[in-house]
Amino acid sequence: MGRVNLVFWWLLVMLDTVSAQTETTQRGLPNWLTGIVAVAVFLFLVFVVFLVNKAWCSQSRRENKQDAEMSKEYEMTNGSTYETTIDAVRSDIYENTVMNISSDGTEDKVTVM
Amino acid sequence: MMSATIMPTTSPGATDKATINNPADIAVIIGYFVMVIGVGVWSMFRTNRGTVGGYFLAGRTMVWWPVGASLFASNIGSGHFVGLAGTGAASGIAVGSFEWNAIFIVLLLGWLFVPVYLTAGVITMPQYLKKRFGGSRISLYLSIISLFLYIFTKISVDMFSGAVFIQQALGWNIYVAVIALLSITALYTVTGGLAALMYTDTVQTFVIIAGAFVLMGFSFHEVGGYNALLEKYSLAIPSLTESMDPMRYNISEQCYTPRADAFNLLRDPVSGDLPWPGVLLGIAINGGWYWCTDQVIVQRCLAAKNLSHVKAGCIMCGYLKLFPMFLMVFPGMISRVLYPDEVGCVVPEVCKQVCGTEVGCSNIAYPKLVVSIMPDGLRGLMLAVMLAALMSSLASIFNSSSTLFTMDIWTRLRPQARDRELMIVGRVWVLCIVAISICWIPVVQAAQSGQLFDYIQSVTSYLAPPIAAVFLLAVFVKRVTEPGAFWGLMGGLAMGLARLGAEFAFGTGSCVFPSSCPTVVCGVHYLYFSIIQFFCTGLLALFVSYNTPPIEDTHLHRLVFSLRFSKEERLDLDRVEEEKARNARRKAEQKTKAIVENESVDNPPDTQSGLCRLIGWFCGVGGTQAPEPTEEEVTEASKQIPDIREDPVWRNVVDANALVMMTVAIFFWGYYA
Numbered sequence: 001m002g003r004v005n006l007v008f009w010w011l012l013v014m015l016d017t018v019s020a021q022t023e024t025t026q027r028g029l030p031n032w033l034t035g036i037v038a039v040a041v042f043l044f045l046v047f048v049v050f051l052v053n054k055a056w057c058s059q060s061r062r063e064n065k066q067d068a069e070m071s072k073e074y075e076m077t078n079g080s081t082y083e084t085t086i087d088a089v090r091s092d093i094y095e096n097t098v099m100n101i102s103s104d105g106t107e108d109k110v111t112v113m
Numbered sequence: 114m115m116s117a118t119i120m121p122t123t124s125p126g127a128t129d130k131a132t133i134n135n136p137a138d139i140a141v142i143i144g145y146f147v148m149v150i151g152v153g154v155w156s157m158f159r160t161n162r163g164t165v166g167g168y169f170l171a172g173r174t175m176v177w178w179p180v181g182a183s184l185f186a187s188n189i190g191s192g193h194f195v196g197l198a199g200t201g202a203a204s205g206i207a208v209g210s211f212e213w214n215a216i217f218i219v220l221l222l223g224w225l226f227v228p229v230y231l232t233a234g235v236i237t238m239p240q241y242l243k244k245r246f247g248g249s250r251i252s253l254y255l256s257i258i259s260l261f262l263y264i265f266t267k268i269s270v271d272m273f274s275g276a277v278f279i280q281q282a283l284g285w286n287i288y289v290a291v292i293a294l295l296s297i298t299a300l301y302t303v304t305g306g307l308a309a310l311m312y313t314d315t316v317q318t319f320v321i322i323a324g325a326f327v328l329m330g331f332s333f334h335e336v337g338g339y340n341a342l343l344e345k346y347s348l349a350i351p352s353l354t355e356s357m358d359p360m361r362y363n364i365s366e367q368c369y370t371p372r373a374d375a376f377n378l379l380r381d382p383v384s385g386d387l388p389w390p391g392v393l394l395g396i397a398i399n400g401g402w403y404w405c406t407d408q409v410i411v412q413r414c415l416a417a418k419n420l421s422h423v424k425a426g427c428i429m430c431g432y433l434k435l436f437p438m439f440l441m442v443f444p445g446m447i448s449r450v451l452y453p454d455e456v457g458c459v460v461p462e463v464c465k466q467v468c469g470t471e472v473g474c475s476n477i478a479y480p481k482l483v484v485s486i487m488p489d490g491l492r493g494l495m496l497a498v499m500l501a502a503l504m505s506s507l508a509s510i511f512n513s514s515s516t517l518f519t520m521d522i523w524t525r526l527r528p529q530a531r532d533r534e535l536m537i538v539g540r541v542w543v544l545c546i547v548a549i550s551i552c553w554i555p556v557v558q559a560a561q562s563g564q565l566f567d568y569i570q571s572v573t574s575y576l577a578p579p580i581a582a583v584f585l586l587a588v589f590v591k592r593v594t595e596p597g598a599f600w601g602l603m604g605g606l607a608m609g610l611a612r613l614g615a616e617f618a619f620g621t622g623s624c625v626f627p628s629s630c631p632t633v634v635c636g637v638h639y640l641y642f643s644i645i646q647f648f649c650t651g652l653l654a655l656f657v658s659y660n661t662p663p664i665e666d667t668h669l670h671r672l673v674f675s676l677r678f679s680k681e682e683r684l685d686l687d688r689v690e691e692e693k694a695r696n697a698r699r700k701a702e703q704k705t706k707a708i709v710e711n712e713s714v715d716n717p718p719d720t721q722s723g724l725c726r727l728i729g730w731f732c733g734v735g736g737t738q739a740p741e742p743t744e745e746e747v748t749e750a751s752k753q754i755p756d757i758r759e760d761p762v763w764r765n766v767v768d769a770n771a772l773v774m775m776t777v778a779i780f781f782w783g784y785y786a
Contacts, residue, residue: 031784031785032784034783034784034786035779035780035781035782035783035784036780036783037783038779038780038782038783038786039776039779039780039783042775042776042779043776046772
């Protein structure tokens with residue numbers, strides 16, 4: 001962090017001396033403003049890349065997870081395709097609710113012998 | 114106060130300069146040496162130097178701050194002090210873009226390249242190429258050209274700059290000074306290995322930054338402040354500008370007038386001395402070779418504990434790289450403002466009298482400041498700073514070239530060499546390269562050019578881009594094959610040698626005596642040439658690769674960026690060669706065991722003489738040699754994949770820090786653009 005402080009101290013020194021610079025008026029834009037514009041452009045680009053990364057990667061990750069779940073369930077249930085994970089019965093419309101599947105008729109009745 | 118004195122390039126002996134002969138200066142210098150040697154000795158006890166991993170990679174136990182400090186200290190040599198300041202004096206701040214460009218390249222190193230190198234499990238860069246492509250010609254070419262580049266660019270330049278400084282400040286005989294320096298450097302390189310280097314580099318970094326800050330403070334005070342520098346630099350014109358021999362040459366005004374764009378980093382693409390497309394892209398390519406593919410720098414990253422420490426070290430190095438612009442370039446410009454007749458001399462006869470070379474005297478910018486404006490005691494500190502920079506860079510280069518020679522060239526000549534022999538060979542090679550460096554001094558002196566930094570950069574620009582291109586393709590493009598990489602390298606080398614040959618044949622010339630090299634060959638700026646060479650090599654490599662059968666994925670697991678997390682077993686392309694080498698080592702081991710048994714039957718083993726044991730301990734060899742693993746053990750070991758996963762908390766901390774650093778760097782780029 002000391003290094004960042006040093007950098008900010010330098011920044012302040014430069015801001016101080018800008019007022020006396022005569023050459024910069026020829027360029028139209030004072031030095032520190034060019035610097036800040038460059039930083040703003042850079043942060044904007046980083047933000048865009050971050051959004052693109054999130055959107056694109058999360059989509060492929062969701063696809064991968066679904067595929068993995070499908071194949072895992074297939075292995076665990078010995079070929080039967082009963083859906084037993086909670087995700088399958090989680091309701092999309094209402095939060096924190098699950099669908100009542102007792103009426104689906106897919107449960108086996110186990111009777112005590 | 115300081116009259117123009119003759120610089121004794123060929124005659125020894127001190128002149129009546131302000132030399133370092135008072136108790137304060139001498140105390141500071143002795144204190145510095147004691148500290149460095151102390152740290153070196155301490156680190157000798159801390160790590161095991163008897164194994165290949167311990168000697169060349171510090172046992173892979175380094176945390177982030179020695180890594181970062183070592184990256185910085187290995188990079189900043191006396192060549193930077195003399196070269197950056199000198200070129201800054203001659204042409205303004207654009208030379209600082211070399212440093213500020215490196216900030217981004219060092220991030221590429223930590224995030225893109227080191228994960229692949231770590232998970233590949235290699236020690237040297239030619240070894241990586243051997244595993245990636247198979248065959249041995251690429252790795253042999255890379256070893257040889259790396260050693261060549263070390264000797265002719267890094268070592269010679271650093272020694273020459275150190276010599277310039279020592280002669281200006283101390284007036285010592287150049288050979289005495291250089292031999293003394295090299296001996297001390299060789300001493301702690303040979304004994305301690307990489308661990309000693311990295312810890313002493315941390316000390317050197319502190320000394321370099323502290324001392325250079327002090328000098329910067331004094332220089333700004335002397336010139337009257339930052340604004341005063343901005344105003345006075347354009348008025349720093351020498352008083353003697355008339356040609357002394359109008360029949361031979363005429364001096365045009367632009368040769369001695371400071372540049373109008375002296376305070377711009379980005380200059381005109383056609384007429385500028387550092388055109389901005391070259392600055393942005395060409396320096397990135399050269400930087401890509403230096404930071405991401407060169408043994409000296411990468412070896413320090415490979416010595417780290419884990420990937421987060423590598424990244425943190427790279428960030429620290431990046432922050433430190435912000436400083437050279439203010440610590441070296443600005444003082445160089447101040448030197449020209451304060452001493453325009455010496456630093457800014459333009460008439461060849463005057464220059465020869467001032468600093469011994471007709472081309473120009475901008476190289477003496479920094480030493481002149483040290484000698485003239487620093488008070489007693491602090492002059493000793495500045496000498497310590499220069500020594501720190503010189504010794505840290507040279508030591509790193511010695512160690513890495515020893516690694517290259519031992520692991521790539523010696524093991525090819527003698528595959529049956531075991532750890533102990535490799536250690537000894539490594540240390541002997543350091544001594545050899547010291548001798549070569551000393552022999553190279555007169556050559557560099559004779560070829561004294563006015564702008565030292567330009568010389569390094571241009572030679573590097575002609576030889577490095579093909580290597581950067583091939584490494585980039587090797588890491589990111591699976592389709593590239595061995596013939597593609599090899600012919601790409603050869604094509605790039607041919608281009609580079611053509612341009613290098615032309616420049617050396619016609620001479621680089623100066624403003625007063627322009628070179629007669631035809632524009633078609635020498636008119637293209639060396640940074641543009643880098644860019645062209647880079648893309649030509651890449652295209653050639655891709656073209657040849659697509660016409661040859663591809664390398665299967667089974668050979669590429671954990672050798673390319675896209676497969677860096679793969680856990681599958683890899684069929685090494687060099688496994689046949691490796692197996693032969695292991696068999697040879699096993700045979701050698703059995704032979705020595707048989708000999709020892711026979712001897713012990715005849716007579717009891719003598720104890721080693723005291724001297725042998727002392728040398729053995731000093732050099733770190735002499736421990737019991739580990740037995741060569743059997744084939745089963747080797748396959749088991751290869752299943753232990755080096756881990757490059759990171760703790761997510763630290764990964765986010767490090768990534769955030771990198772973003773902050775890039776933001777700061779971009780602000781400064783925008784400010785001085």
